[in-house]
Amino acid sequence: MRVLVVEDSARLREAVQTGLQRQGFAVDAAADGRQGLLCARTTEYDVIVLDIMLPEMDGLDLLTEARAKGVDAMVLLLTARDAVEDRVKGLQAGADDYLVKPFSFDELVARVQALARRKHGARSTTIRVDDLEVDATAKKVKRGGIDIDLKPREYAILEYLAHRINRPVSRSELEEHVYDEESQVRSNAIDSAICNLRARLNVASCRPLIHTRRGLGYVLSEQGP
Amino acid sequence: MKSIRRELTLRVVTRVLPLIVLGCVLSYFLVRAVVYREFDTALRHEMQVLASAAERIGDGVDFDFAVERVQGTAIDSGLDYFFDARLSDGSLLKQSPLLKGARLDMPKGRPGQITVAPIMLPNGRQGRGCEYTFEPRVVTLTEHPGPVDRPNAPTGPVSIVIGASTSDLDRPLAALALTEVLVGAGLLGATLLALLSSVRAGLVPLSSLAHEVTDIQPANLAARVSEHGQPQELVPIASRLNALLARLEAAFAREKQFASNAAHELRTPVAEVRTMAEVAADAPAHDMRTTLLEIASVAAEMQGTIDTLLTIARANSGQLAIAISEVDLGTYLRELCARRIAARPGAAPLTCEAPDDLLVETDLAAIASILGNLIDNALAYTPSQGRILARAIATPTGVEVCVRNHVADFTHDDLEAMFEPFWRKRGTFIAGSHSGLGLALVRALCEVIGAQIRAELLPATSELAVFITLPRRPGLPAEDAPAREPSSASLPPTRPSAPAALDSASAPPSRPTPLRT
Known part of the structure; x- marks a missing residue:
């Protein structure tokens, strides 16, 4: 399964990338919104882990534009904002799941796996x-x-x-x-x-x-x- | 607890009750006085009738009067009427049979005048007495041929005393008094009921206002008290309450936004630490050292954010100590810009226009932090094709520093919001260690050193301009400030840009460290 991590915090981005690679995922990473959009449009990812507050392009704008361009990867929003309206806004923009920082890495892996299964129509693990x-x-x-x-x-x-x-x-x-x-x-x-x-x-x-x-x-x- | 209704009722009752009592008492005594005066008048008339019945005939005195004459008259009350007529030597001329020879006494008045006074009747009742001492009319024997009552009577005046019971008057007066007590009590009760009803009706708008205010909870601070339809007296209260609510709502919103932003800014580094730690737990041992160093670095950044927050809080609460020294602002600004240009070669071009000899007395650490944050902010958020201008000029009131830079999609609403802690315009988020506290710190420090800060949007050039106006000397009106000769010896030492918190308790007075976010 191939995963794209779009996160501006280098430390968090590298830690998530390393952790997911150890779980057997093929992981690419992008540091800002424009780079993330470019990756999402040029590569068929199973799951995109997407931060909302990003340099160059906001995560929600990236998501909206990616969906408009036909990107069908499952998107897990990763953000520090936990208000209900923020979650609703993210899901309405086309996200499939939402995870609030700080998070358990095991939970992140489980959610990425679940999204990957959904991507391919499987329910059972x-x-x-x-x-x-x-x-x-x-x-x-x-x-x-x-x-x-x-x-x-x-x-x-x-x-x-x-x-x-x-x-x-x-x-x-x-x-x-x-x-x-x-x-x-x-x-x-x-x-x-x-x-x-x-x-x-x-x-x-x-x-x-x-x-x-x-x-x-x-x-x-x-x-x- | 005091109650307006109770207080108002009590006050009105304590004022109305004496008036009612006084009215009743006065009316009673007025009626009583009138009745007694009429009674006395009747007694005087009776006395005149009796006096006209006394005649001196030769050596004798005749009292041509029958007791039966007054039986059934206005002053007759059966057994309660007495009269006693005596000659000048005190001998009895004629009297009521009920007296049985006893004397009917009352104080004598002046001769020739009828005197009326209260007396105690022989039967033990209260009554009115009437006394008249007079010379009887002289009648010839021809005019009065018959026998007389007292032949050979001594010469001198005849004295007549009439006594009549007032019991016939006292009974209706007692009934009147009772009536007045009942009427007074009824009047007081009716007044009380009317008063309670009126007070209740009068306090309805106040109760409604109280209900409206009670219904306003922290969750619905957008609610307002209705000013329309309020009584004139309550309009100022409702108006002030609404103004207070508006300020409260804004404060709550700022507080909520601040908490949300602070949580957001602290969650990201916590997420970094947690994820790095969890991922490192499965990593080879040699990767652990790198992770631990990264975690220490995150902790240092978090500490910086917290220190800046504390500095803002201290500045806002007036607890930040400052050390005033003479600062050549022009020289300092030029050196600061030069350092920043050297540190960020790829950033938008930064131009500095600042003459020499712009001397101000201020806190070096604070002004260094203010200028450093403004220029860092401009460098971070200006597009690479834009430009930045930092300028300092002398003004009649002091020195004005302006930092102008190109901005994209900036609105007038953003001008006020940009000074709020953690505020960052959506879509202009930049990578790096910016936490969104820089401009909040700038505003707080400006207040501490007595500088004025304002931001303007220049739509023609898509530029944001932030102006800092410093008085020549803190606390001294600018127009009274003496002009000073510039002195190169007073140049402040320029400090490296290492972040350090300005501690109110421990800040060195002479060489403070610039503060930066």
Whole structure:
């Protein structure tokens, strides 16, 4: 899942970015409203964590303009203003959730995860495909009841495919949602990660779940290609 | 607790009650006096009739009068009427049978005059007595041929005393007194009822006003007392109350806004600390030192904000000590601008126009903080394509410093709001350590050093101009201030821009540190 953090406080921005990256998110950061709007319009984010009081462009103005330009990422407003009218104003501007500073980082992570699930139409935190279980909260994967140890990047790819179950996902889409701007993405990084993922999921002679659709990308499905 | 209704009622009653009592008593005694006078008149007439019945005939005296004559007259009351006629030697001439020879006494008046006075009758009742001593009319034997009552009577006047009971008068007078007491009491009761009703009706507008005021709660300070329809006496009260409410509402709004802004400004650094700490908890040990240093830095910024707030509070409450010294404002402003230009090469161009020898007596730390904050504010909020002008000029009343800079979307409403703590115009938020306290501090310090501050919007050039007018000497009228020769020896030391709070208790009098947000 790819997340954009728009926050003018460098310390807070870097702490949130680092914390979310450790949770397996691909995280980009912007320090002011104009930069944030540019990122939101040029990259397809699953969740945008947005401060309201920003230099250059107010967070609410950013949100309004982003929605007008068709940005459909889930938006979590992060602000120090807790008055009801402030919350209403934020939600009416197109935000999906609201978190008041100071906040628990665990709560921020939980809300970002919930918004990511909503983005892909999932309600449960656990996604099941045949005998495969992907626990999006615990970031754990089981197949046939056996725990499978995945690297963070491999888990991120699997979770994104699981959210898009039975739908083909292109390499570029996977790159966009799994890697952030700081990541050094090699040309075959996705293919290599998918190969490793298939190998790790191939336990106890289970049938393959990740299939290649030529010209379309990869699909996670219990049915064949 | 005092009650207007009770006080008013009591006052009216205490004034009306004696009047009613006095009226009743006076009318009673007036009626009584009239009745008694009529009674006395009747007695005098009776006395004249009796006197005309006494005749001296030769050596004797005849009293040609029958008691029965007065039976049934106005003064007759049956057994309560007495008369006693005596000769000059005191011997009895004729008297009422009821006296049975006893004397009917009363003080003698002057001879020839009828005297009336209250007496005690022989039957023990109160009555009126009438006495008349006179020479009887002389009648010849030819005119009165018959026997006389007292032959060989001594010469001299005859004295007649009449006594009549006033019981027939006292009974109606007692009834009159009772009537007057009842009427007075009734009158007092009616007055009281009318008074209570009138006071209640008269106090209705006051009660309504009290209800209106009672209904005003901190949550609805926008409510106002209705001035229209109020009695003339209450209009000034309602008007003053409304003015007070307006001030109260504004103060509450400022307080609420301040609390909200303060909470907002303190939440962000707290969020920084908390998030950094929570994220660092899962970080490798070598990252911990960096995080701790960052947290210490946030704490220092928070302390700076709190110190500035305290300084504003002390300045506003007159608890900020100042140290007056001679300051060459022109030189100080030029040096300050030079330092700022050097520190912010990418900012909008800053021009300084300040002549030498602009000497004022003021607090160096305060004026340094005022000028530093104004210029920092202008540098922070002026677009890079705009310009900033800092100018100091001598005026007849002192020195005027003006800092002008280009602003975007600034309105006249913003002019007043910009001096409120934590105020920042929406959309003009800038990154960095600005907390929105700079201009609030400037205003508070201006008040402390006796400087006047005003802000103007120059729409033609889209510029905001802040003017600071300093008297040449604090507390001295500018026109009386003596002109002073400039002295280079009095140049104030320019201080670095390190933020430090101006402590009212510990601020050094000679070399205070500039204060900045």
